[in-house]
Amino acid sequence: MNRSQHIFGSGLVFAVGLWVAWVSYTQQPAEAFLFPRLIATVFVGLAGWTFGKAVMGLSKVGNGVTRAMFLNMLPGLIITLIYVFWAAKSLGFYTATAIAFFVLLSIYDPDPHTEAKTWVKRGVITAVFLAVMYGLFAMLLNVYTPREILF
Amino acid sequence: MEFIYYFGDVFTPLSFMLLLGGTIGGLILGATPGLSPTMAVALLIPFTFQLEAAQGLILLGAAYTSTVAGGAVSAILLKIPGAPANIATTLDGHTMAKQGQGARALQLSFLASAVGGIFGVLLLIFLTPVLAQWALAFGPSHLFWLAILGVTVIGTLDSASVVKGLLSGCIGLWLATIGFDDIMGAQRFIFHPALGGGINIIAALIGLFAIPQVLTMFAKGRHNTGAEVIEVQRHSILEAFRELFSRTRALSIGTLTGSIIGLIPGVGGQIAGLVAYDQTKKFSSEKDKFGTGHSEGVIAAESANNAMVGPSLVPLLTLSIPGSPTAAVLLGGLLIHGIFPGSDLFDNHPDVAWTFINSMLIGQVLMCIFGLYVAGLAARVAQVPQSVMAAIVLSLSVFGAYSVQGSMGDVYVMACLGIGMFFLERFGFSAAPLVLGLILGPIAEANFIQGGMIADASVGKASYFLTGGLNLFLIAVVLASIAYSVWMELRSRRYTTKEEAQA
Numbered sequence: 001m002n003r004s005q006h007i008f009g010s011g012l013v014f015a016v017g018l019w020v021a022w023v024s025y026t027q028q029p030a031e032a033f034l035f036p037r038l039i040a041t042v043f044v045g046l047a048g049w050t051f052g053k054a055v056m057g058l059s060k061v062g063n064g065v066t067r068a069m070f071l072n073m074l075p076g077l078i079i080t081l082i083y084v085f086w087a088a089k090s091l092g093f094y095t096a097t098a099i100a101f102f103v104l105l106s107i108y109d110p111d112p113h114t115e116a117k118t119w120v121k122r123g124v125i126t127a128v129f130l131a132v133m134y135g136l137f138a139m140l141l142n143v144y145t146p147r148e149i150l151f
Numbered sequence: 152m153e154f155i156y157y158f159g160d161v162f163t164p165l166s167f168m169l170l171l172g173g174t175i176g177g178l179i180l181g182a183t184p185g186l187s188p189t190m191a192v193a194l195l196i197p198f199t200f201q202l203e204a205a206q207g208l209i210l211l212g213a214a215y216t217s218t219v220a221g222g223a224v225s226a227i228l229l230k231i232p233g234a235p236a237n238i239a240t241t242l243d244g245h246t247m248a249k250q251g252q253g254a255r256a257l258q259l260s261f262l263a264s265a266v267g268g269i270f271g272v273l274l275l276i277f278l279t280p281v282l283a284q285w286a287l288a289f290g291p292s293h294l295f296w297l298a299i300l301g302v303t304v305i306g307t308l309d310s311a312s313v314v315k316g317l318l319s320g321c322i323g324l325w326l327a328t329i330g331f332d333d334i335m336g337a338q339r340f341i342f343h344p345a346l347g348g349g350i351n352i353i354a355a356l357i358g359l360f361a362i363p364q365v366l367t368m369f370a371k372g373r374h375n376t377g378a379e380v381i382e383v384q385r386h387s388i389l390e391a392f393r394e395l396f397s398r399t400r401a402l403s404i405g406t407l408t409g410s411i412i413g414l415i416p417g418v419g420g421q422i423a424g425l426v427a428y429d430q431t432k433k434f435s436s437e438k439d440k441f442g443t444g445h446s447e448g449v450i451a452a453e454s455a456n457n458a459m460v461g462p463s464l465v466p467l468l469t470l471s472i473p474g475s476p477t478a479a480v481l482l483g484g485l486l487i488h489g490i491f492p493g494s495d496l497f498d499n500h501p502d503v504a505w506t507f508i509n510s511m512l513i514g515q516v517l518m519c520i521f522g523l524y525v526a527g528l529a530a531r532v533a534q535v536p537q538s539v540m541a542a543i544v545l546s547l548s549v550f551g552a553y554s555v556q557g558s559m560g561d562v563y564v565m566a567c568l569g570i571g572m573f574f575l576e577r578f579g580f581s582a583a584p585l586v587l588g589l590i591l592g593p594i595a596e597a598n599f600i601q602g603g604m605i606a607d608a609s610v611g612k613a614s615y616f617l618t619g620g621l622n623l624f625l626i627a628v629v630l631a632s633i634a635y636s637v638w639m640e641l642r643s644r645r646y647t648t649k650e651e652a653q654a
Contacts, residue, residue, distance in 0.1 A: 009578035013318065020325050023340060032337035034603070035596040036328045043321040046314055060644070061312040062579030069370040076369030077570070080362075080545060084566040088549060089559055097549070101542045108538030110373045125539060133550060141201060143554040 005064040006054035010047070017047035075107050093145035094130060102126045154276050157505035161513050166209055169202070170510050173213025174517045178525050180214070181221020181233045183540065188218035188234050189477045190360040194544070196353050196484050197551040204488035204500070208507040211484050213514045215477050216268060216460050220518050223260040223453055224526045228253055236456040239424035243441065243448030250444050254384055257526045258391035259446055260453040265519035266395070267406045267454030271461030272512045274410055275468075279508070282469035283494045291602035292616050296625035298595035301472035303629050305479075306584035307636035317633070319580045323588020324595065326350050326568075334600060345560030352483045354552040354561035355568050355589055359582045360480070361548045362569020368541035388523070394446060401431045401447035402454050409458030413475075414465055427455030461511065468492050468504065471594060476583040482590055 021040035024033045053059050065073075079100055087096035102122060111118040137143045160166060173195075180191045192211050199207030222233025227244035240260060247256040289297065302324065306316035329340045330349025341347055395402065408427040431451035432441045441448050464481070466472040471492045473479035482492065488503075490496060496504045552565035572582050606615035616622065 006578065009574065013322070013575075013580075016322075020340070027337075027339070029335050029337055032332040032335040032339060035599050036325065036339060038599070039321055039324045039328070043318070043325060046318040046321060050314055050318060059579070061315060063577055065370075065574070065577050068372075072372035073366055073370040076541065077366065080365070080566070080570075083545075084549060084562055088553075088562065093550070093553070097546050101546055104542040104545070105538050108369065108373055108541065109536060110538070129543065129546070133546060136198075137550050137554060141198065141554060143550070144557065145550070145553060146559070 002064065003054070003057050003059075006059040006062070007051075009062070010050040010054040010059065014044075014047040014051040017043040020044075076104060079103055079107075089146055090148055092148040094134060094147075097133065098126055098130050101129060153280070153501065154505045154509055157502060158509050160205065160502060160506040161209070161510045166206055166506070166510070169206055169210045170213050170514055171517060171521075173210045174217045174514055175521050175525060177214040177217030178221035178224070178518065178522055181218030182224040182526075183233060183535065186218075186233075186540065186544070187360070187364070188215055188222075188236075189475075189480055190364055190544070191218045192477055192480045192484075193353075193356040193360045194547050194551055196356065196480070196487070197554045199484060200487070200554070204485075204490055205503045205506040207484060207488060208481070208503065209510040211481055212507055212511045213517075215481065216457070216511060216514050217518045217522075219456055219460060220261060220264040220268070220453070220522055223264070223449075224257065224522075227256045227260065227449075228526075236424055236459075237452070239428040239452035239456075240449055242428065242452075243443070243445050244452075246442070246444035247446070247449065251384055252386070252444065254386035255391060255394075255446070256449055258386060258388055258523060259395055259449050261519045261522035261526075262391060262395045263402060263405065263450040263454040264457040264522070265515045266402060267409055267456075267458030268460060268515035268518070269512060270406045271410050271413060271458040272508065272515060273461070274414075275461035275464055275511070276508055278462075278465050279468050279504075280497055282465065283497045286469050287494045289621070291598040291605065292619070293621050293625060295595055295598040295602055295616070296622060296629070297470055297472060298591040298598065300625055300629050300632075301470075301591050302584055302587045302595075304472070304632045305476075305587045306581075307632050311581075311640075312579050313633060313636045313640055315579045316581055316584050316636070319575070319582070320584035320588040322580075323585040323590075324592045325588075326355070326585075327589050327592025328596065333597070343563075345558075345563045348560075350564055350568075350589065351552075351555055351558075351561050352590060353487060353555045354565040356480050356483050356586060357548050357551050358565035358567070358569035359572045359586055360476075361544050362566065363573040363576055363582065365541045365545045365548070366570070366573040368537040368544075371537060373538070395450060398447050398450050400434060401450040404431045404434060405451035405454030406458045408451075409455030410462050412455070413459035413462030423455040423459040424452040427451045457515070468496060471591065473587065473590075476586065479583065479586050479590055486590070 017040070020036065021044045024036040024040040027033055050059070083096055083100035087100065105122045105125065109118070109122060137145065161170065177191065180186050181188060191214050195211055195214050199210055202210070219234060219236050222237035223240045223244065224233065226232045226237040226240040227248050230241055230245040232238045232241055244256045244260060247253065302320035303317060306320035307313050327350070329346050331337070332339055405427040408430055409423040412423040412426060428448055428451050431447055432438055435441070435447055437445065437447070463475045463478050467478045467482055469492065471482065473482050485492060490500055490503060548565060548569070549562055552562045553559065555561050572585070576582065602615055603612055606612040609615065617626070
């Protein structure tokens with residue numbers, strides 16, 4: 001893992017620590033922030049130490065994210081974000097799940113995209129999975145999920 | 152011997168069905184590389200909401216036990232440990248399978264798991280009530296230090312870097328303070344409406360354990376596991392029984408090592424298996440055979456990682472300190488049913504406590520019986536492409552987080568924590584101490600405030616929290632765990648530097 005990644009990661013944690021400390025020590029009523037102040041003090045100390053080590057190039061633990069890993073992950077991450085933060089609420093849970101499941105399967109399935117059989121297999125797996133999810137959550141657990149414009 | 156009175160409760164139709172389902176499902180999930188026992192238990196929690204507390208715990212306990220044992224199937228037949236706990240099993244188990252002795256290796260692994268597991272649960276049965284009564288003597292200052300101890304022990308022992316482990320614990324403790332303060336009603340760190348009610352533990356557990364694994368599977372891209380299942384030849388179970396009990400040294404070293412390691416909070420099954428393997432090799436008269444398909448290696452590793460399961464619940468059920476990340480998830484499962492570990496559990500909910508513990512005892516036997524039958528199926532499931540597994544786990548996580556309280560806010564929190572944890576893990580942080588901080592944070596804060604009030608009316612905060620035999624003992628353990636981990640980290644770094652220099 002390269003030094004800049006260590007600096008970025010630990011820098012972000014240190015920034016969060018500073019924000020937590022700032023909020024803990026400035027917000028009122030003070031009694032409500034006694035415990036957060038205690039945590040924030042230790043948090044900032046440890047995060048500062050980690051950040052300092054990263055800046056000096058002494059951080060060793062952690063494998064980081066390689067370019068290949070990130071590029072492999074990116075489509076899945078984007079679909080996950082769209083699924084969770086938009087589609088599930090706007091299209092309905094089951095529709096969004098079906099679309100996300102099928103797309104993820106198609107992107108990451110090692111089978112060739114050129115064969116019709118592969119697409120049929122992906123469609124069947126998606127349909128069976130959706131049926132199982134509906135049986136489990138809607139029928140067995142009685143979880144009422146947002147249906148919105150579709151299902 | 153109170154536990155005997157509650158054996159019948161395990162055999163009610165629903166309870167037994169859950170135990171059976173949890174065991175078989177756990178064996179299959181455990182065999183699937185990438186699905187850790189912790190994640191399996193976290194994903195199962197939403198399914199326990201509609202069950203009674205004891206039944207919910209039966210399901211979670213069965214899944215915990217059998218996922219650890221199920222991991223041996225892929226370790227032996229595919230050379231891919233189903234969970235970190237099964238790493239040591241691969242060393243001899245897979246070689247045995249390649250030599251055409253896959254069935255023998257599987258039989259020995261499940262039988263050794265059952266022996267180790269039963270011993271571990273018996274320790275749980277006899278130690279827990281005694282320690283739970285002892286915990287009655289604890290006041291707010293002791294409970295505060297115990298909560299801090301839970302976070303620091305896992306933070307230091309479960310992480311590659313002591314500072315990053317402790318920092319993960321701090322992040323968890325901070326996340327636990329988000330929401331409205333219980334006493335003053337003040338808003339704390341609510342920077343998004345989804346955080347108004349604080350962070351829901353179950354949604355957080357699902358996110359922290361499941362989403363990083365989903366992203367890890369995505370990061371591998373389009374590829375097959377590349378592992379081929381080795382065909383299993385028939386082997387007499389009676390012969391396996393005879394062999395197991397002729398290898399008593401390996402079995403007893405594995406069982407004892409696993410039980411002792413399980414009792415130490417923060418030290419997981421991975422260490423139990425490897426330490427037991429190493430110790431058995433040291434004491435064996437056939438040292439040279441280890442690594443070449445020697446049955447003692449499989450017996451030691453598998454008896455140890457299952458013997459660890461029961462004792463890892465002792466600190467959880469008595470002092471609220473989970474002995475392993477999976478035990479931390481089980482604590483979340485207890486808390487959502489309004490049950491607090493310790494004497495409250497055994498005095499006010501003995502039916503829940505003993506039915507759960509008894510089910511783990513029965514579960515060991517079921518796991519052994521069904522493990523031998525579903526091993527072949529489990530190995531096939533282990534070959535399911537990672538794309539399918541990732542999509543299934545992601546969907547289950549979204550539905551599971553939503554079903555906690557029917558709130559999209561929980562789904563957002565689950566996703567944000569999960570994605571954040573993936574990157575934190577890549578930077579050397581660990582999920583286990585963060586989860587511990589999140590779970591133990593409210594306990595630490597409540598006792599810190601309560602202790603502060605008592606201290607203000609009596610001896611003052613410093614004297615109340617920093618003096619007294621038990622306080623000093625707990626503080627010493629906190630410091631000792633940190634010092635030990637720092638020493639281990641420095642020592643391993645020195646070895647690495649030496650090796651690098653030699654290379």
